[in-house]
Amino acid sequence: MSRSWVSPGVAYLARGLLSVVVPAASSIIIVARLASLKGVRVSPWLISALVLGAAPLGFAAYVLVDGRSQQRKANRLGARLVPRVRGKWPGNLDKVVNMVMRSENEYLARPLEDEIKVLGPTINFRFFWEDLIMTTEPQHIKTILATDFDNYVKGTKFREAADSVLGTGVFNSDGEIWKLHRTMTRPFFTHDRISHFDIFDRHADHAIALAKERFRAGLAVDFQDLISRFTLDSASEFLFGHCIETLSAGLPYPHNATESTNATQGDNAATAFAYAFSQAQQGINRRLSIGQTWPLTEILADSTAQHMKVVDAFLDPILKDALEKHSTAVEFDKNEFADDQTLVDHLVNLTSGEIACYDRISVVAISFSDFKIIKDETLNILLAGRDTTATTLTSAVYLLAMHPEFLTRLREEIISKVGLTRRPTYDDIKEMKYLRAVLNETLRLFPAVPFDVRENIRETTWISPEYGKKPLFIPQGTMVSYSVFLMHRRTDLWGPDALEFDPDRWLDERVKKYLIPNPFIFLPFNAGPRICLGQQFAYNEMSFMIIRLLQNFLTITLSPEPAMRPPAWWAEKDGRQAIEQFRPRNHLTLYAMGGMWVKMEAVDDVEIIN
Numbered sequence: 001m002s003r004s005w006v007s008p009g010v011a012y013l014a015r016g017l018l019s020v021v022v023p024a025a026s027s028i029i030i031v032a033r034l035a036s037l038k039g040v041r042v043s044p045w046l047i048s049a050l051v052l053g054a055a056p057l058g059f060a061a062y063v064l065v066d067g068r069s070q071q072r073k074a075n076r077l078g079a080r081l082v083p084r085v086r087g088k089w090p091g092n093l094d095k096v097v098n099m100v101m102r103s104e105n106e107y108l109a110r111p112l113e114d115e116i117k118v119l120g121p122t123i124n125f126r127f128f129w130e131d132l133i134m135t136t137e138p139q140h141i142k143t144i145l146a147t148d149f150d151n152y153v154k155g156t157k158f159r160e161a162a163d164s165v166l167g168t169g170v171f172n173s174d175g176e177i178w179k180l181h182r183t184m185t186r187p188f189f190t191h192d193r194i195s196h197f198d199i200f201d202r203h204a205d206h207a208i209a210l211a212k213e214r215f216r217a218g219l220a221v222d223f224q225d226l227i228s229r230f231t232l233d234s235a236s237e238f239l240f241g242h243c244i245e246t247l248s249a250g251l252p253y254p255h256n257a258t259e260s261t262n263a264t265q266g267d268n269a270a271t272a273f274a275y276a277f278s279q280a281q282q283g284i285n286r287r288l289s290i291g292q293t294w295p296l297t298e299i300l301a302d303s304t305a306q307h308m309k310v311v312d313a314f315l316d317p318i319l320k321d322a323l324e325k326h327s328t329a330v331e332f333d334k335n336e337f338a339d340d341q342t343l344v345d346h347l348v349n350l351t352s353g354e355i356a357c358y359d360r361i362s363v364v365a366i367s368f369s370d371f372k373i374i375k376d377e378t379l380n381i382l383l384a385g386r387d388t389t390a391t392t393l394t395s396a397v398y399l400l401a402m403h404p405e406f407l408t409r410l411r412e413e414i415i416s417k418v419g420l421t422r423r424p425t426y427d428d429i430k431e432m433k434y435l436r437a438v439l440n441e442t443l444r445l446f447p448a449v450p451f452d453v454r455e456n457i458r459e460t461t462w463i464s465p466e467y468g469k470k471p472l473f474i475p476q477g478t479m480v481s482y483s484v485f486l487m488h489r490r491t492d493l494w495g496p497d498a499l500e501f502d503p504d505r506w507l508d509e510r511v512k513k514y515l516i517p518n519p520f521i522f523l524p525f526n527a528g529p530r531i532c533l534g535q536q537f538a539y540n541e542m543s544f545m546i547i548r549l550l551q552n553f554l555t556i557t558l559s560p561e562p563a564m565r566p567p568a569w570w571a572e573k574d575g576r577q578a579i580e581q582f583r584p585r586n587h588l589t590l591y592a593m594g595g596m597w598v599k600m601e602a603v604d605d606v607e608i609i610n
Helices: 008-037 044-076 090-102 110-119 138-147 155-166 175-189 198-216 223-240 262-267 269-290 305-328 343-351 371-402 404-418 426-431 433-445 510-515 535-552 568-572 603-609
Strands: 122-124 132-135 354-358 363-367 451-456 460-462 472-474 479-483 553-558 583-586 590-593 597-602
Touching: 044 472, 090 110, 090 269, 110 122, 138 460, 138 479, 155 269, 155 305, 155 371, 155 451, 155 479, 175 343, 175 371, 198 223, 198 535, 198 597, 198 603, 223 269, 223 305, 223 343, 223 371, 223 535, 269 305, 269 371, 305 343, 305 371, 343 371, 371 404, 371 433, 371 535, 371 553, 371 590, 371 597, 404 426, 404 433, 404 535, 404 553, 426 535, 433 535, 535 553, 535 603, 597 603
Parallel strands: 132 479
Antiparallel strands: 122 132, 354 363, 451 479, 460 472, 553 597, 583 590
């Protein structure tokens, strides 16, 4: 990852000094000097005051000119400005503070939803006079992801916020570089590869055995922690050919247990890696929520630096070992992907040597034998392969615990198709319609990536979400955020029961009524050219684990820990907030604050009792 001894805040202020203060101050000093040559004496105090005031005066002039310029451009295109959030303090500072403070205890996205209820599905937060557009409108998201794809990139603003964590990987690149990354990783998710379940089976057995041991002791398990270990061990073995063995570390105990594994947890390098990686992602999310001025909150140091030191210390030896093994192995055909080949093997073999990447401006030669490039790419794929699957399985178990009638139906389908012991196959999973419905309904209510961002290259317009009104003007270089989390819950798109968990909506007439006419209302894996390459891989891994769970367990019940429980006042609110039994939060992906503590009744334990 990129490292710098200069903090983001200091670098940001230095750029501002060079771009605004220095030119303005230089102009003032030159004018004063010319005046003195003509015999006009200018007070040093006046010069000092003008120099000190150059930055705020220059910025105020910029804001005024920018606002008028946007209105003229919108008028020229027959459009209108996106409805703006109006705070009481300059730069909507009060709105920023309110949003940050409410996010600590409020339901996920509730502050955003409150603004959307007033202004409509597409709004401009205009934090610190910077355009920050948020949309939950399917037509606008379709424009971003598909119909005008080339105009929307990750952009410099996202890259600057994410570079210290994601580096040059596929989720933090654009243009020809992104296309090359995409081409490199696509073979890893072929049909043959995703139907290879040996690794899933081995780690699923380990996770289930740990859970049974804890349940037999009468204790709850943090399923989010357990399943994150399962997906991390599976992903690391797929990616590196080296399982990092997080399941071998002691599981956390509930707060009222007589035993504690805090010391064991703290000394476990794999657990420390997982925690640090999560905290680093939280840093990216915090930066993006603030906007372009985020470096001002990191004047003293990069907030992700300490976490990434832990990530690097853990990951570097594993990758170096994989690269050393590759250097002594027989080279594979660059156009083929062997069944026992890891992603690291594939990347080194495919991209060894110099590859020229052409874009509109320049020719960039990248040495893909470079350790950093391979590390960045594998870390990006590790993020996708571990976090998104883990959060969806966590949400699925939560919803099944809340709705035992659906759990019973799902278990009946599983037992009828594969029985109590047989390992499911790819064909088994394809035939399980109700299992897919449960997963789709989970992804609708709790999509793994609740928010995403892009930046537009050219100024453009979006169709008005309100019939009969002018289109919306989107200025060039605007950070545009879209929320599938909020879109998936819109009653005007999904019907009056949109906030209810009901897998049958994927099997009855509601599919024809809502989804088929407007497929862009359901986007858990994105869409268009940047659609998730691992979509089917994720469905298979999630399906496999749920099948294994319900082959082994009859019931799932919540056993909320204090840190997991929502505040009591949530019950007084409307919508899902009133009934939710956990606290959904997000960094780059969704997670359950305080964990997802559950108890399960094992099939073999019931048989022993009977």
